[in-house]
Amino acid sequence: MSEPLLQVSNLRTFFTTEEGIVRAVDGLSFTIHKGEKFGVVGESGSGKSVTALSIMRLIEAPAGEIVTGEIHFKGQDLLRLGDEEMRKIRGAQIAMIFQDPMTALNPVYTIGNQLVETIMLHQEVRKSQAVDIGIQALDDVHIPNPKVRMDDYPHQLSGGMRQRVMIAMGLSCNPDLLIADEPTTALDVTTQAQILHLMLELTEERDTAVMLITHDLGVVAGFCDNIQVMYAGRLAERGTTDFIFDNTFHPYTAGLLGSMTRLDEVREERLYSIRGAPPSLINPSNGCRFTPRCDFAQDICGSKTPLPREFGDGHWAACHFAPDLDLSRVKRAERVG
Amino acid sequence: MTQDTQTQDTDNPIQMPPERLLQVENLVKHFPITQGIFFRKQIAAVQAVSGISFHIDRGETFGIVGESGCGKSTTARCVLRLLEPTSGKVLYRAESSDGSSGSHEIIDIASANKAELRRLRREMQIVFQDPYASLNPRMTVASIIAEPLVVHGIGDTADRIERVKELLKVVGLNPEHTNRYPHEFSGGQRQRIGVARALALNPAFMVLDEPVSALDVSIQAQVLNLMGDLQDEFGLTYLFIAHDLSVVRHVCDRVGVMYLGRMAEVADRDTLYERPMHPYTHALMSAVPIPDPTIERNRRRIILEGDIPSPINPPTGCRFNTRCPRAEFPRCSEEIPALKEVEPDHWVACHFPEVKQVV
Ligand SMILES: Nc1ncnc2c1ncn2[C@@H]1O[C@H](COP(=O)(O)OP(=O)(O)OP(=O)(O)O)[C@@H](O)[C@H]1O
Ligand SMILES: Nc1ncnc2c1ncn2[C@@H]1O[C@H](COP(=O)(O)OP(=O)(O)OP(=O)(O)O)[C@@H](O)[C@H]1O
Ligand code: SF4
Ligand SMILES: [Mg+2]
Ligand SMILES: [Mg+2]
Numbered sequence: 120m121s122e123p124l125l126q127v128s129n130l131r132t133f134f135t136t137e138e139g140i141v142r143a144v145d146g147l148s149f150t151i152h153k154g155e156k157f158g159v160v161g162e163s164g165s166g167k168s169v170t171a172l173s174i175m176r177l178i179e180a181p182a183g184e185i186v187t188g189e190i191h192f193k194g195q196d197l198l199r200l201g202d203e204e205m206r207k208i209r210g211a212q213i214a215m216i217f218q219d220p221m222t223a224l225n226p227v228y229t230i231g232n233q234l235v236e237t238i239m240l241h242q243e244v245r246k247s248q249a250v251d252i253g254i255q256a257l258d259d260v261h262i263p264n265p266k267v268r269m270d271d272y273p274h275q276l277s278g279g280m281r282q283r284v285m286i287a288m289g290l291s292c293n294p295d296l297l298i299a300d301e302p303t304t305a306l307d308v309t310t311q312a313q314i315l316h317l318m319l320e321l322t323e324e325r326d327t328a329v330m331l332i333t334h335d336l337g338v339v340a341g342f343c344d345n346i347q348v349m350y351a352g353r354l355a356e357r358g359t360t361d362f363i364f365d366n367t368f369h370p371y372t373a374g375l376l377g378s379m380t381r382l383d384e385v386r387e388e389r390l391y392s393i394r395g396a397p398p399s400l401i402n403p404s405n406g407c408r409f410t411p412r413c414d415f416a417q418d419i420c421g422s423k424t425p426l427p428r429e430f431g432d433g434h435w436a437a438c439h440f441a442p443d444l445d446l447s448r449v450k451r452a453e454r455v456g
Numbered sequence: 457m458t459q460d461t462q463t464q465d466t467d468n469p470i471q472m473p474p475e476r477l478l479q480v481e482n483l484v485k486h487f488p489i490t491q492g493i494f495f496r497k498q499i500a501a502v503q504a505v506s507g508i509s510f511h512i513d514r515g516e517t518f519g520i521v522g523e524s525g526c527g528k529s530t531t532a533r534c535v536l537r538l539l540e541p542t543s544g545k546v547l548y549r550a551e552s553s554d555g556s557s558g559s560h561e562i563i564d565i566a567s568a569n570k571a572e573l574r575r576l577r578r579e580m581q582i583v584f585q586d587p588y589a590s591l592n593p594r595m596t597v598a599s600i601i602a603e604p605l606v607v608h609g610i611g612d613t614a615d616r617i618e619r620v621k622e623l624l625k626v627v628g629l630n631p632e633h634t635n636r637y638p639h640e641f642s643g644g645q646r647q648r649i650g651v652a653r654a655l656a657l658n659p660a661f662m663v664l665d666e667p668v669s670a671l672d673v674s675i676q677a678q679v680l681n682l683m684g685d686l687q688d689e690f691g692l693t694y695l696f697i698a699h700d701l702s703v704v705r706h707v708c709d710r711v712g713v714m715y716l717g718r719m720a721e722v723a724d725r726d727t728l729y730e731r732p733m734h735p736y737t738h739a740l741m742s743a744v745p746i747p748d749p750t751i752e753r754n755r756r757r758i759i760l761e762g763d764i765p766s767p768i769n770p771p772t773g774c775r776f777n778t779r780c781p782r783a784e785f786p787r788c789s790e791e792i793p794a795l796k797e798v799e800p801d802h803w804v805a806c807h808f809p810e811v812k813q814v815v
Binding site: 162163277279280307308309310311312313316334335336337338340341360361364374375376377378379380381382383385386389390391392393394396 | 523524642643644645672673674675676677678680681684699700701702703705706707725726729739740741742743744745746747748749750751752753755757759760763764815
């Protein structure tokens with residue numbers, strides 16, 4: 120594999136709330152390589168967005184705080200950079216697109232204004248050059264009549280078009296890493312297919328690494344080289360996409376795969392279902408956080424935290440019994456056809 | 457009863473095959489767009505539903521799929537008469553009003569009077585998409601679930617509490633939790649509360665409008681399993697609305713695909729997924745990701761160009777013609793394709809239907 124681009128080690132990001140301290144990300148380490156398509160999946164509240172915002176240094180103080188960790192990007196620790204240095208990296212070398220493009224676009228400025236501003240902030244170009252780059256960027260994301268569209272306000276565009284503009288903006292400065300936080304969750308499936316296709320095409324062309332955050336295992340299956348499954352602020356499992364789908368070692372990953380309905384299969388009456396709901400991240404109990412919902416849990420699970428262990432080929436799992444569990448009954452439970 | 461006593465059209469006696477519970481005929485719903493402050497003048501209309509027909513047999517689950525804004529919820533609300541249909545019929549086989557078991561009468565919900573509607577409301581219930589917004593945060597679980605019983609004057613307080621506990625058990629919640637508030641439950645649990653409330657009056661027919669769309673997959677499976685169990689136990693008939701074609705394949709017996717206010721294709725589940733014939737169905741299915749990397753890498757996607765047109769000014773002829781890879785002009789932009797039965801119980805609204813395997 121190519122050289123490491125981003126190395127996150129032992130990241131802990133907590134929030135202080137009235138009810139107590141939320142341990143949103145609690146000891147997470149991973150590496151993204153140059154040009155890699157890295158997927159992050161997990162249920163709502165598992166810490167996916169907080170991980171992304173931590174990398175971008177957009178965690179809002181004083182409630183939110185990166186408590187421990189290092190985030191090495193191209194050799195330097197982002198957590199040690201001054202605000203000004205970080206601002207230069209954000210947008211230029213690491214860009215981010217969000218689930219709801221409306222929150223990221225300013226409603227009172229035209230698309231063109233915002234594009235040109237981003238470009239001029241990070242590139243040594245004159246305004247007229249920035250306009251040309253902006254038009255080209257809109258053309259790259261297949262927006263018809265890009266020249267005319269530069270004068271549109273965000274509300275004049277459909278959801279899919281806005282997300283294209285965000286991609287155009289994100290890629291306009293040729294970043295090394297694009298963080299896409301649920302970029303298609305708010306879109307219809309045919310629009311989602313358009314957007315994912317576009318993102319893959321453009322980032323392959325430029326060898327841009329992508330950290331794709333989603334709760335849809337179907338989306339990562341087609342897009343990502345490697346995936347990381349998160350549960351309650353921690354790593355459950357990580358590995359190549361093929362390995363995770365075909366050969367998971369973790370009961371939670373297996374449960375997710377087992378509880379999905381699939382377009383290409385008719386299952387018998389009942390889906391596998393993971394009982395209960397994710398735990399609170401305020402004073403979480405000791406041990407594996409999946410214990411109360413796990414069909415394979417034993418005494419040790421409730422008392423001792425399973426640290427992620429590597430099983431070769433970049434395959435990591437955080438379960439006391441990995442790789443010895445027979446998860447086939449969960450993963451392909453009651454499936455026919 | 458005054459102007460509400462509009463009853464059925466007598467020279468067109470209502471008929472349905474005996475197994476049929478619901479039959480929707482040419483349903484139209486337009487939302488007027490008005491202008492002016494004192495004399496509101498209609499200047500245009502959102503053509504949300506433009507003449508759709510389908511039927512649901514007793515005990516089956518009929519699915520409606522389609523993308524955002526295509527008119528699924530509007531259809532559901534017209535079927536329950538939570539919205540006034542602009543035109544069309546919604547025939548429903550109701551329990552007979554004389555209470556004799558086994559006897560039925562057919563009522564057109566679209567033109568039913570107040571008394572008929574009140575009676576029908578006990579038989580028909582709806583569960584909404586958003587388990588956060590659809591429950592009153594200031595009411596306890598007991599009062600939320602008992603509300604329909606109170607409205608219909610059923611039982612006394614003690615009876616109702618008993619019934620609430622029973623319902624909580626049915627949907628897999630702790631019957632001791634009657635005095636809790638919605639915020640004390642997770643998303644999946646709140647959706648169960650919504651289901652318990654819908655079950656309170658022993659309905660025969662339930663409309664499920666995106667009941668699992670807001671939930672995580674692991675929780676989705678719990679709720680989908682519950683819906684299946686309840687159907688088996690109480691013989692319920694479902695109208696299941698969703699935009700997720702994978703969920704629909706798992707849950708439904710027959711499925712209708714909507715595009716911009718019209719029905720594109722209707723068929724039984726296996727026919728629809730194995731031999732879809734409408735170009736929009738092909739595009740929709742080919743866009744759904746499959747959680748299998750080998751399959752995903754080798755799939756050929758039909759990527760549609762552009763966006764869904766506005767229902768205020770929809771395309772003439774076939775509404776899909778502006779994006780359809782198979783369209784031929786001028787026929788597709790001039791002539792509305794009728795929903796035709798191309799093989800038994802497989803209905804397609806396209807001038808150039810063709811079987812294509814996309815899954
Ligand atoms: N500003 C904040 N203040 C307090 N708690 C927060 C804040 N931001 C996030 N959290 C908490 O941190 C945890 C992780 O949240 P995060 O947004 O990363 O989840 P996620 O995996 O992105 O979920 P989703 O799929 O819903 O987007 C959650 O429990 C959330 O409530
Ligand atoms: N009360 C209303 N007034 C005006 N227009 C409306 C109203 N309700 C719905 N519409 C419009 O009617 C069309 C169909 O809406 P509907 O809610 O039925 O779509 P849907 O298929 O349920 O979409 P979704 O998947 O987003 O729930 C949309 O264009 C919508 O904006
Ligand atoms: S009628 Fe024409 S435009 Fe409509 S779906 Fe068929 S081929 Fe396409
Ligand atoms: Mg998030
Ligand atoms: Mg709807």
